[in-house]
Amino acid sequence: GAGVSQSPRYKVAKRGQDVALRCDPISGHVSLFWYQQALGQGPEFLTYFQNEAQLDKSGLPSDRFFAERPEGSVSTLKIQRTQQEDSAVYLCASSRRRAGDNEQFFGPGTRLTVL
Amino acid sequence: KNEVEQSPQNLTAQEGEFITINCSYSVGISALHWLQQHPGGGIVSLFMLSSGKKKHGRLIATINIQEKHSSLHITASHPRDSAVYICAAPPGGGADGLTFGKGTHLIIQP
Numbered sequence: 001g002a003g004v005s006q007s008p009r010y011k012v013a014k015r016g017q018d019v020a021l022r023c024d025p026i027s028g029h030v031s032l033f034w035y036q037q038a039l040g041q042g043p044e045f046l047t048y049f050q051n052e053a054q055l056d057k058s059g060l061p062s063d064r065f066f067a068e069r070p071e072g073s074v075s076t077l078k079i080q081r082t083q084q085e086d087s088a089v090y091l092c093a094s095s096r097r098r099a100g101d102n103e104q105f106f107g108p109g110t111r112l113t114v115l
Numbered sequence: 116k117n118e119v120e121q122s123p124q125n126l127t128a129q130e131g132e133f134i135t136i137n138c139s140y141s142v143g144i145s146a147l148h149w150l151q152q153h154p155g156g157g158i159v160s161l162f163m164l165s166s167g168k169k170k171h172g173r174l175i176a177t178i179n180i181q182e183k184h185s186s187l188h189i190t191a192s193h194p195r196d197s198a199v200y201i202c203a204a205p206p207g208g209g210a211d212g213l214t215f216g217k218g219t220h221l222i223i224q225p
Binding site for chain 1: 119148150155157158159160163201203206210211212213214215216217218
């Protein structure tokens with residue numbers, strides 16, 4: 001079956017623009033995660049959804065970052081008034097249940113470059 | 116918060132060599148994940164293990180829960196094994212997601 005897909009794969013934004021990144025998880029997966037990966041670093045947790053409920057957003061770096069999953073499937077990560085430090089690869093992952101003891105399936109990521 | 120440390124950060128080896136990548140973590144966990152990331156960003160889950168050893172082809176992962184340590188081994192390494200290998204663990208304290216190590220950049224030369 002289809003894996004996790006993300007769009008766009010690449011996004012270039014001018015500083016101050018708003019961007020929206022989309023994640024389509026594996027059908028039926030309850031849990032959805034967003035991670036941010038800076039160049040040369042490991043991914044860092046941003047936020048977690050269980051179905052449509054955002055249970056953890058402790059990793060979002062500022063109030064410019066907002067995520068939603070209104071129907072418990074597709075999720076969107078929105079970044080308002082982008083800054084250069086927002087440049088990174090944004091990864092989405094889904095799993096059948098909670099992450100700790102369940103395999104996570106990752107999307108290809110969206111590489112965001114803020115000029 | 117779980118601190119996940121990997122070593123080495125960079126590893127260059129010749130084709131055929133036996134490769135070992137180490138991972139240690141600070142907080143007790145239910146399962147540890149080994150992931151592979153190729154240039155371009157795609158991450159693939161290799162193993163999720165909570166005890167003992169798992170084997171998949173030329174890849175072997177071991178974990179010692181008491182010592183909070185895991186190793187990933189590659190036997191008969193091949194240039195196509197060149198990638199970044201990342202270990203990840205639950206953050207602990209009931210928090211969600213995974214805490215990742217910085218990754219080991221492996222290059223296998225022909």
